[in-house]
Amino acid sequence: MRTVTVSESGVSAAYEVHTFGSGAPHITFTAGIHGNEVSGIYVAQQLIAFFTQNAPLRGTVKIIPTVNATAMRCMQRRSPFDKEDLNRIFPGNAAGSLSHRLAASIYAETADADILVDLHCCGQHGLPYILSIYSESEKARKLVEKITMPIAVHSEGTPGQLFTESCRKRNQAACIIELPSGAGSGTVNLPVAEQCYAGLMDMLRTEGVVAGKIEGAAPQFYGTLKDAEAPEGGLWRPEVKKGDQVKAGAKIGTVDGAAVYAPEDGMVMSILPCAYIFPDDLSVMVYIQPEKKA
Numbered sequence: 001m002r003t004v005t006v007s008e009s010g011v012s013a014a015y016e017v018h019t020f021g022s023g024a025p026h027i028t029f030t031a032g033i034h035g036n037e038v039s040g041i042y043v044a045q046q047l048i049a050f051f052t053q054n055a056p057l058r059g060t061v062k063i064i065p066t067v068n069a070t071a072m073r074c075m076q077r078r079s080p081f082d083k084e085d086l087n088r089i090f091p092g093n094a095a096g097s098l099s100h101r102l103a104a105s106i107y108a109e110t111a112d113a114d115i116l117v118d119l120h121c122c123g124q125h126g127l128p129y130i131l132s133i134y135s136e137s138e139k140a141r142k143l144v145e146k147i148t149m150p151i152a153v154h155s156e157g158t159p160g161q162l163f164t165e166s167c168r169k170r171n172q173a174a175c176i177i178e179l180p181s182g183a184g185s186g187t188v189n190l191p192v193a194e195q196c197y198a199g200l201m202d203m204l205r206t207e208g209v210v211a212g213k214i215e216g217a218a219p220q221f222y223g224t225l226k227d228a229e230a231p232e233g234g235l236w237r238p239e240v241k242k243g244d245q246v247k248a249g250a251k252i253g254t255v256d257g258a259a260v261y262a263p264e265d266g267m268v269m270s271i272l273p274c275a276y277i278f279p280d281d282l283s284v285m286v287y288i289q290p291e292k293k294a
Contacts, residue, residue, distance in 0.1 A: 006105050008098040011081055013070050015102075017109060018048050018063045021056035025207055028062040028113035029200075030106070033087045033120065033162065035071025035078075039179040040119030042188045043196050050201075056209045062113070067106055075185050087120075088160040091169070110166065115143055115173050115207070117200065118163050122178035126270030126286065127242050128192045129153045130219060131176040133164060139173035148202040148216025149177070149195065151269075153288055154224050221291040228263055228285040230255045233278045240285070244268045252285055260284060 005014040031037075031044035044065035051061055066072050067086070074080045084099035092103025110116055122129070129151040134141035136157070144152045155176070157164055166174040177196055182189045204210040230236060234256035240246055246262040253260050255277065266287035277284065 004105060004109065006098065006101045008096075008101055011098055013068070013079075013081075013098055013102050015064055015067055015069055015106070018051075018065070020051040020061045020063075021058070021209075022060055023058065025059040025114040025209070026062070026112050027059060027115045027117075027204070027207065027209065028064070028110050029117050029119065030064045030067055030110065030162065031119035032064075032066035032068055032072050033106075033118065034085075035068045035073070036075050036185065037077075037119075037121035037179075037181065038072070038186055039121050039181055039189045039193050039196075040177070041066055041072065042190075042193050043119055043177075043179070043200070046193070046197050047200065054210070057211060058208050061204075061209060062109075064106070064109065068102070087162060088158070090160055090162045090165045106162065107165070110162070111170065113166070113172055113174075115203075116163065116166050116175075117143075117147075117203075118161075118174070118176045119196070120176050120178050121181045123270065124181050124183055124189075125242070125273065126178075126180050127151060128177070128179045128195060129269070131155045131163075131178055132174075133157050133167055134221070137167045137171075137173070139171065140167050140175055143173040143203070144175055144221075145218045146203040146206045147175070147177070147199045147219065148214065149199040149219055150217075151288070152219040152221045153178075153269075154222065154291065156224055222267075222288040223291055225269060225286050225288055226264070226266065227283045228252065228260075228287060229282040230260045230277060230284050231258075231282070233282065234258075234276070235274070236260075236272055236277050236284055237274050238271045238284070240268055240271060242268050242271055246287065262287070265289065 031040040
């Protein structure tokens with residue numbers, strides 16, 4: 001293990017790099033770009049524990065378990081120093097503020113990756129999924145097919161994310177895995193973390209890095225995430241659950257007793273539990289639809 005430190009105006013940020021094996025393929029895992037997304041950090045640490053005891057059969061595995069350690073220590077998404085969202089500023093700027101320098105360092109550290117998997121969290125109430133720009137990158141699509149988790153979602157392709165910049169500018173096979181968090185600050189969702197770990201181990205088996213048979217199945221591909229909103233604020237009560245298939249016009253819940261309906265057919269990815277909602281945020285459900293073939 002080695003530690004990389006970046007500094008700016010008297011403040012510093014450091015991250016650990018764990019490297020196992022040598023040669024091709026080069027597979028890199030990152031986690032903790034957002035400091036409060038700890039289920040991904042846990043998965044990265046489990047991978048480190050495995051490779052500490054089991055050297056790769058071929059290739060190089062590099063793991064950066066907590067990219068944004070200062071944000072993680074504060075249990076917040078953004079840097080406590082400059083308030084930047086690290087996953088919106090890649091490839092970074094070595095002459096910029098601390099987060100921009102950290103992004104530039106991580107971007108350089110991941111430059112040799114043939115495969116790059118970035119581990120994140122998607123809040124408490126959703127299903128885990130792989131996020132990729134697989135319509136743009138055949139390499140990215142082939143990578144996603146090897147990760148045996150049930151759901152692959154097409155990204156909107158927001159620039160400045162590590163995986164989008166890596167796919168577009170460096171032609172790497174890269175994706176994000178989004179995992180639900182635990183029910184509180186700093187808590188890990190162990191069932192989905194274990195599901196993710198198993199899916200990544202299957203990918204590593206496919207690459208010949210780890211021994212054993214593939215245990216899971218390739219994901220189903222979907223389009224982008226879509227929001228369903230209530231027409232007004234009030235007390236929201238859901239009547240569907242995540243994983244349900246809903247039809248356009250189906251009742252998904254009520255606000256102060258008034259029915260709220262699904263705008264389109266789709267599968268429920270996340271559903272807000274019983275809660276008060278307000279006009280500035282009326283989103284109550286996130287859903288997806290199967291990928292449309294060209």
